[in-house]
Amino acid sequence: MASPAVWRRGAAWLRGCRGSRGCAGAREVVPTCERYAVRRLPFGRLADGDVAFFERLMPGRVLTGQEEVKPFNVDWLRSVRGCSQLVLKPQTTAEVSQVLRYCYERNLAVNPQGGNTGLVGGSVPVFDEIILSTALMNRIISFDKVSGILVCQAGCVLERLNEYLEEQGFIMPLDLGAKGSCHIGGNVATNAGGLRLLRYGSLRGTVLGLEVVLADGSALDCLTSLRKDNTGYDLKQLFIGSEGTLGVITAVSILCPQKPKAVNVAFLGCQSFAKVLETFTTCRAMLGEILSAYEFMDEKCMELVERHLKLSSPVADSPFYVLIETSGSNSTHDEEKLNNFLEQAMASGLVTDGTVATDHKKMKVLWSLRERITEALTHEGYVYKYDISLPVGKLYDLVTDMRARLGHGAKNVVGYGHLGDGNLHLNITAESYSHSLLDAIEPFVYEWTARCSGSISAEHGLGFKKKQFIQYSKPHKAVVLMQQFKAMLDPKGILNPYKTLPSAPERSMS
Numbered sequence: 001m002a003s004p005a006v007w008r009r010g011a012a013w014l015r016g017c018r019g020s021r022g023c024a025g026a027r028e029v030v031p032t033c034e035r036y037a038v039r040r041l042p043f044g045r046l047a048d049g050d051v052a053f054f055e056r057l058m059p060g061r062v063l064t065g066q067e068e069v070k071p072f073n074v075d076w077l078r079s080v081r082g083c084s085q086l087v088l089k090p091q092t093t094a095e096v097s098q099v100l101r102y103c104y105e106r107n108l109a110v111n112p113q114g115g116n117t118g119l120v121g122g123s124v125p126v127f128d129e130i131i132l133s134t135a136l137m138n139r140i141i142s143f144d145k146v147s148g149i150l151v152c153q154a155g156c157v158l159e160r161l162n163e164y165l166e167e168q169g170f171i172m173p174l175d176l177g178a179k180g181s182c183h184i185g186g187n188v189a190t191n192a193g194g195l196r197l198l199r200y201g202s203l204r205g206t207v208l209g210l211e212v213v214l215a216d217g218s219a220l221d222c223l224t225s226l227r228k229d230n231t232g233y234d235l236k237q238l239f240i241g242s243e244g245t246l247g248v249i250t251a252v253s254i255l256c257p258q259k260p261k262a263v264n265v266a267f268l269g270c271q272s273f274a275k276v277l278e279t280f281t282t283c284r285a286m287l288g289e290i291l292s293a294y295e296f297m298d299e300k301c302m303e304l305v306e307r308h309l310k311l312s313s314p315v316a317d318s319p320f321y322v323l324i325e326t327s328g329s330n331s332t333h334d335e336e337k338l339n340n341f342l343e344q345a346m347a348s349g350l351v352t353d354g355t356v357a358t359d360h361k362k363m364k365v366l367w368s369l370r371e372r373i374t375e376a377l378t379h380e381g382y383v384y385k386y387d388i389s390l391p392v393g394k395l396y397d398l399v400t401d402m403r404a405r406l407g408h409g410a411k412n413v414v415g416y417g418h419l420g421d422g423n424l425h426l427n428i429t430a431e432s433y434s435h436s437l438l439d440a441i442e443p444f445v446y447e448w449t450a451r452c453s454g455s456i457s458a459e460h461g462l463g464f465k466k467k468q469f470i471q472y473s474k475p476h477k478a479v480v481l482m483q484q485f486k487a488m489l490d491p492k493g494i495l496n497p498y499k500t501l502p503s504a505p506e507r508s509m510s
């Protein structure tokens with residue numbers, strides 16, 4: 001799978017930028033508050049006394065220097081930028097509690113941040129929110145080999161957790177391209193989906209318990225390690241996917257599957273999207289319980305990973321490609337099943353070319369073709385990202401409709417994603433951000449999705465960029481209820497403000 005360095009690359013670009021105040025250099029990211037006419041809410045302003053308090057609380061783990069703070073203010077995509085002047089790096093839940101208690105009293109806004117790999121502007125401040133980084137909360141608390149339950153602090157990097165588990169014959173139930181940088185707390189806070197969801201389900205099922213610090217600094221200990229617990233409301237579900245707006249997740253208890261003994265990856269070419277769909281139904285029927293991923297990408301995606309990342313396609317040029325992974329416990333059995341399926345798929349013309357990998361290195365190469373599309377797209381300029389759930393049969397219609405709508409107005413309109421989960425990643429690129437192109441895409445994309453009863457965010461969340469569109473996927477009553485939960489848990493609204501839930505209408509300015 002993709003090397004962790006891939007996703008970390010953003011940090012290197014950031015370090016190359018010039019001063020964070022003002023937009024002097026062409027490579028500077030336009031501050032969010034300039035691009036979008038969002039108004040700062042009346043939170044307190046950071047004073048010298050505040051910094052002194054934090055320095056006493058966590059000496060050496062308080063960043064205030066402009067250059068030090070800069071990377072924490074910009075998202076990985078380099079599409080939004082805040083102007084925080086302070087990053088705090090607590091190590092313990094008690095420290096997070098003390099920070100929030102203080103901020104709550106002083107009415108200081110706080111932006112919780114994990115690995116900063118989010119794609120909807122949810123992980124960086126909009127204005128001067130204090131950044132509460134989980135980077136130093138990276139301790140594994142326990143792992144039970146009998147139950148497969150891992151308990152760890154929120155700042156553990158996903159890939160490190162997976163490596164730790166693999167040594168014990170287990171794996172994490174989720175995997176994503178950003179694994180080398182993303183934190184498990186951020187994964188849970190955004191309810192990240194990823195590449196294994198088809199097999200192991202979402203974090204709403206695998207997360208068994210959470211420890212969360214609420215806005216007023218009080219800690220909520222729901223860190224149980226039980227498969228079954230039917231006592232009252234399942235409060236942890238409120239925090240899963242809440243994007244840091246209801247509380248700061250400080251520890252996670254998660255159910256981990258056994259490491260599969262046999263893994264195979266097939267990379268195939270299909271001549272039409274209809275054939276991609278038929279290949280899916282055939283492979284699901286023939287592979288059954290060993291199917292662990294079914295991903296697709298269109299030819300434009302392949303062209304971009306080849307051009308920008310110098311990866312090469314192992315199969316002949318095709319309008320569509322699919323990546324199928326099997327995970328099981330018996331290699332002979334699994335290979336036989338996979339070969340039978342491939343023979344049938346080739347004989348019936350569903351697939352025109354393909355390759356299979358069983359050794360780790362070759363599987364990794366095949367996975368990179370799919371996992372590194374996001375990175376390849378960033379080389380094209382500004383990327384407008386849409387992460388849509390749709391009835392699977394209609395998944396690609398949105399791409400063709402958007403292509404027809406935008407014509408030469410966009411550089412590329414590509415479609416790829418987790419077909420097995422009904423999740424399309426529609427990405428549109430242009431040389432640079434343009435207000436008029438955005439207007440041509442939105443709300444068209446959301447109206448199209450709503451007409452199909454889809455979701456405008458399958459797995460990336462709403463963050464800053466999509467929060468105004470929640471009504472396309474949720475009824476008014478549900479949004480009002482969410483606002484009431486927010487008001488109850490965070491009455492001053494200090495936690496990750498300007499994110500997830502809609503505010504007064506905003507206008508884009510540049």
Ligand SMILES: O=C(O)CC[C@@H](O)C(=O)O
Nearest residue numbers: 177371374385386425427
């Ligand atoms: O960049 C995107 O749009 C998708 C990123 C990620 O969710 C993926 O599946 O590769």
Ligand SMILES: [Zn+2]
Nearest residue numbers: 194418425459
């Ligand atoms: Zn995805």
